[in-house]
Amino acid sequence: MELIEDAAAREDDGALVERARQGDAVAYAGLVERYQDVAFRIAFVVLGSAQEAEDAAQEAFIKAYYALPRFRRGAPFRPWLLQIVANQAKNQRRAGGRRGNLALRATAEERPSGGAAPSPEVDALLEERRQTLLTAVNGLRDEDRLVVAYRYFFELSEGEMAGALGCARGTVKSRLSRALGRLRQVVTAAGLRDVDRQEASRG
């Protein structure tokens, strides 16, 4: 059984989806393993809790399995799945209340071994800028935070975002533009600017 799964890992999404539609649970397990990482992280962006994100991702995968007969043949699987994941997470959040905040990795965790490290002052300055921006992202409305995360954290293309958000490409652009506009206001108020301009304004 596991051997079949290994072979399945090389198949493209379309072939696995087709087999899963026929009730092949092994093929579907291949899809789950392929996308569980991004699904869990997107649920975490919505919910801000590891336990709740795990529940949301699991439930979304189960729902997607039983929704496969409604999946349009030839369409990309990932955005379709991510829409189910995000909807599941949003439903849980509506039921569960307060959203947790996203956090930065500790600088020490990021430093590759072997290389000479930049000075602590430089690290601290970069960390402070990132933290200011992240605080602003955390303060965004749910739908703005998700659209920003899709584009910049998960690097979804415009087409994938349209699929994951269930809207037209043009709508993706306007939603992203609105979210960036709001974020820009917040970070400007927080004193985070393009550094050259920021320093120029001080001079």
Add this chain to the structure above:
Amino acid sequence: MADQPVAMSVAALEVALADLGHHMAYPSTPNVAERVRHEIAQRPGPRRSLGTARLRWWWQSFIPAQRRFAVALVALIALAATILAVSPEARTVVAERLGLRGVIIREIPAVPTPLPTAAGARLSLGQPLTLEEVQTRITFQVLVPSLLGRPDEVYLGNTPPGGQVALVYYPRPDLPQANTTGVGLLLTAFQGNVPAGIFGKGVPPGTRIEEVQVNGGHGYWIEGDPHTIFYLDSRGQGRTETTRLAGNVLLWEQNQLTLRLESALLKDEVLRIAASVQ
């Protein structure tokens, strides 16, 4: 002017968000697949095939429940070991499962000696290549400071559009280590312009900026507190370098390229090196 708020540009915000995306902390992903598999095994699938149902019936009927797990585990370990031993493709699949897409696991005669610095990865410079390889992949001429000789490492990055070439020189007696880059000298080149007047609005505290001429092109000598760099790429789009800060920098235009030399050296020495760039 001192209290006039200036909004961060959208381009700079986008670059900063992309950088933020690379520094996010996520809890480790739980094994959702196992639980999903268990759940859907309890119920009929979207359209379960007769073959799968028969296989399940055979498996459950002929092997006692307690032994099923042990039998499957032993079989899996034996098969996995065999496959990994004989099949490079399987090793690649395992790499993908481990989240290392693009990595090909292969046997090597010996573990290579690590480079003295991991400048490329640490500074997000792009793909490590040789000078000759880089030249075949870009449309502009790679410029090298003849005073320093061949660089120790060469990288080609994807951004800005058209590519960015980075030459890394390790610290040595004439090139002390710079605390912003961790290397002796870093020279980057890309197609684009330094926006005229971007520094003209005022001098940031702790940073001195001086206009200079280098090889006939205009440029700026910037020294003092660490700062970010703002530039226009070949499409005229404003970009801000947010992945790291810079210390002593010489920024100049030459052959329709923007060159940026970062080091711990003082101005006169840097200008002498820049004059040898060709």
